[in-house]
Amino acid sequence: MSASGRVAVVTGASRGAGRGIATALGAHGWRVYVTGRSIADSGTAELVSAAGGVGVAVPVDHADDDAVAQLFARVRDDNGGLDLLVNNAAVIHDELTGAKPFWEKPVGLGDVLDVGLRSAYVASWHAAPLLITRPRGLIAFTSSPGSVCYMHGPAYGAQKAGIDKMAADMAVDFGDTSVACVSIWMGILLTERLRSAFAGTPDALAATARHAETPEFTGHLIDALFADPELAALSGQTLIAAELANRYGITDEDGRRPPSHREMLGSPREPSAVVIR
Numbered sequence: 001m002s003a004s005g006r007v008a009v010v011t012g013a014s015r016g017a018g019r020g021i022a023t024a025l026g027a028h029g030w031r032v033y034v035t036g037r038s039i040a041d042s043g044t045a046e047l048v049s050a051a052g053g054v055g056v057a058v059p060v061d062h063a064d065d066d067a068v069a070q071l072f073a074r075v076r077d078d079n080g081g082l083d084l085l086v087n088n089a090a091v092i093h094d095e096l097t098g099a100k101p102f103w104e105k106p107v108g109l110g111d112v113l114d115v116g117l118r119s120a121y122v123a124s125w126h127a128a129p130l131l132i133t134r135p136r137g138l139i140a141f142t143s144s145p146g147s148v149c150y151m152h153g154p155a156y157g158a159q160k161a162g163i164d165k166m167a168a169d170m171a172v173d174f175g176d177t178s179v180a181c182v183s184i185w186m187g188i189l190l191t192e193r194l195r196s197a198f199a200g201t202p203d204a205l206a207a208t209a210r211h212a213e214t215p216e217f218t219g220h221l222i223d224a225l226f227a228d229p230e231l232a233a234l235s236g237q238t239l240i241a242a243e244l245a246n247r248y249g250i251t252d253e254d255g256r257r258p259p260s261h262r263e264m265l266g267s268p269r270e271p272s273a274v275v276i277r
Contacts, residue, residue, distance in 0.1 A: 006226075007079045009033045009071070011062060011123055012089030014042040016191040017142055020215020021086055021222065026053030028223040033075055035060040035089065062089040062119035072126035082130035084226060087123055088142045090116030090159065102153045112159045120163060124170060128179070137179035138226050141167050142218065143238065144185050145265035161269075164238045168271040171236030180235035182225065185268065187242060187258050188212040213241060213258045217250075224248040238268035 008025055012018040014036035022032045026048030032055055034044045039057045048055030058074065060067045075082055091111040098105065124139055131137030146152060147160035167183035174181060190212045221244045225231065228248075242260040244250075251257055 005031075006083045007031045007033075007075065007081070008084035008086065009035065009075060009082065009123070009127065010086040010088060011035045011060070011119070013044045014038045015044075017186060017189055017215045017218060018086070018088040019044045019047065020189075020191075020217070021088065021142075021219035022055070023047045023051050024216040024219025025084075025223060026051035026055060027216075028220075029053055030084070030223070031079070032056065033058055033071070035062070035071060037061050062115045062123070065122055068119070068122050069126055072123075072130060076130055081133040082127055083134050083137055084222070085123060085127040085131065085139045086142065086222060087120035087139065087163070089119055089123075096152050096156065102155065105153065109153060110155045112155055113162075116159045117162045117166075120166060124166075128174075131179045132174075132177045135178060136226070136231070137177070138222075138231065139167070139170065139179065139181045140222050140225070141181075141183040142186055143183045145261060147185075147238070148266040148269060151265075164268065165271070167238065168236045172275055174235070178232075180231045182234055182236070183238040183268075184218060184221070184244070185238060185240045186213060186218050187261060190214050210256070211259055214253050217241065217245070217252045217258065220250050221245060221248065224250060236271065240268070 008030045010018050010022040010032055013022045013034035022034045022044055025032050030053045032048045032053055034055060035058050037059065040059050045055030045057035058071050060071050062068060093106065093109045095105050096109060120141060141163045143160045143163045146157050147164045151157060164183045167181045171181040188211060218241055221241055225244065240260050240262060242258045
């Protein structure tokens with residue numbers, strides 16, 4: 001059991017945002033089940049434990065519903081419940097970026113609507129019965145302004161828009177429980193992929209880094225969000241990471257305060273309050 005007694009699942013944690021989020025949660029004492037196809041060799045669970053939590057690596061292909069079911073059965077058997085689910089798993093195609101129209105890019109870019117959108121629904125479906133057993137629960141979806149502006153093409157945009165809407169609608173269904181759902185727009189992330197893209201151009205990387213976020217930044221925000229006495233009032237909203245940081249007084253490495261980009265990229269859509277069942 002972790003020092004805090006809190007249990008989290010972070011999907012897609014082999015690298016990038018998921019690994020950073022899991023590591024940051026470890027620093028706050030969480031027991032974190034980290035998933036991904038290559039999670040066993042990623043070192044993420046070890047990073048969580050080294051940070052002060054308990055990391056548990058569970059190899060999962062999030063395109064495999066049976067594997068996802070087994071993951072949450074294990075979490076239930078080990079802990080009796082779940083406090084936090086971070087839906088981060090998504091297929092990121094090597095040709096995601098670029099100026100070509102969607103029909104000149106591989107059709108495989110659409111796979112993000114399976115592992116990225118549908119997979120988040122499946123994970124949440126399995127997590128829900130475990131979350132509602134706790135005094136407080138949270139589902140956090142990692143998203144981006146690509147849900148409202150053109151970013152990387154229609155498949156990427158549809159996945160992000162779907163994630164934001166999923167958080168809003170799940171919040172309605174969780175309305176009579178202690179579980180909250182939010183979607184979090186992350187900024188430019190200083191991931192391994194981004195750093196490799198700037199290989200050989202350290203000045204360009206440094207300039208980008210001044211406006212970027214470390215992958216751990218979002219994890220610290222999620223921990224603070226979970227503890228927020230006003231969490232229920234935030235449920236269903238799409239939140240901007242940089243603005244959450246201002247709310248909680250959290251800075252990124254070296255004391256940096258990443259910008260919001262709201263004025264440049266757009267604001268989250270406001271869901272209608274109408275509920276039709």
